Amino acid sequence: GAVVSQHPSWVICKSGTSVKIECRSLDFQATTMFWYRQFPKQSLMLMATSNEGSKATYEQGVEKDKFLINHASLTLSTLTVTSAHPEDSSFYICSARDPGTPKETQYFGPGTRLLVL
Amino acid sequence: AQSVTQPDIHITVSEGASLELRCNYSYGATPYLFWYVQSPGQGLQLLLKYFSGDTLVQGIKGFEAEFKRSQSSFNLRKPSVHWSDAAEYFCAVAAGNTGFQKLVFGTGTRLLVSP
Numbered sequence: 001g002a003v004v005s006q007h008p009s010w011v012i013c014k015s016g017t018s019v020k021i022e023c024r025s026l027d028f029q030a031t032t033m034f035w036y037r038q039f040p041k042q043s044l045m046l047m048a049t050s051n052e053g054s055k056a057t058y059e060q061g062v063e064k065d066k067f068l069i070n071h072a073s074l075t076l077s078t079l080t081v082t083s084a085h086p087e088d089s090s091f092y093i094c095s096a097r098d099p100g101t102p103k104e105t106q107y108f109g110p111g112t113r114l115l116v117l
Numbered sequence: 118a119q120s121v122t123q124p125d126i127h128i129t130v131s132e133g134a135s136l137e138l139r140c141n142y143s144y145g146a147t148p149y150l151f152w153y154v155q156s157p158g159q160g161l162q163l164l165l166k167y168f169s170g171d172t173l174v175q176g177i178k179g180f181e182a183e184f185k186r187s188q189s190s191f192n193l194r195k196p197s198v199h200w201s202d203a204a205e206y207f208c209a210v211a212a213g214n215t216g217f218q219k220l221v222f223g224t225g226t227r228l229l230v231s232p
Contacts, residue, residue, distance in 0.1 A: 034219075034220075042224070043225050093160050105163065109160050
């Protein structure tokens with residue numbers, strides 16, 4: 001199946017700093033990628049849809065200036081958490097749509113755990 | 118708007134016993150339905166999906182799911198559970214009014230496997 005990677009797998013940062021998370025589709029080109037956030041023992045909440053070459057579409061309640069998304073190539077999307085605060089600590093997961101599969105199934109990365117001190 | 122309900126927060130099953138995880142969805146037309154599994158600290162792995170056709174869908178790791186339109190359900194089953202199946206299971210729906218792009222997830226069911 002399609003493979004999606006994320007880097008880093010975990011990161012600890014100080015409050016006020018910015019953190020960048022990368023999401024890569026390794027064996028297919030993904031015109032659309034998605035960013036999710038998952039709190040402990042909870043489900044995944046879609047934050048934004050990232051389309052290659054255009055601005056991301058954010059879900060209601062997600063601050064676009066706080067969570068900057070860049071999808072500069074067909075295999076890479078990045079999420080930057082700007083001026084991170086402890087409440088931003090969470091598990092961030094990306095997914096990518098594989099246009100070569102029926103109904104463009106989403107494949108998920110392994111996630112990035114962010115801890116803001 | 119579409120929604121997914123997984124009524125069981127956690128389920129404990131003995132190793133070797135059968136398993137059924139419940140999933141109900143809310144959507145006016147035929148949905149696209151998915152089951153994903155998440156091991157601790159990991160991302161999500163696709164187990165199976167239903168788009169159309171045969172309502173009994175076979176997936177990986179011996180899992181299957183049955184789409185029942187009359188009950189708005191898409192329950193996941195496995196005839197004999199292995200200890201390695203212990204994980205969090207998420208049901209998800211993608212709807213046509215979003216171009217089938219957005220996945221809406223249920224709250225998940227945590228499966229515990231007892232010896």
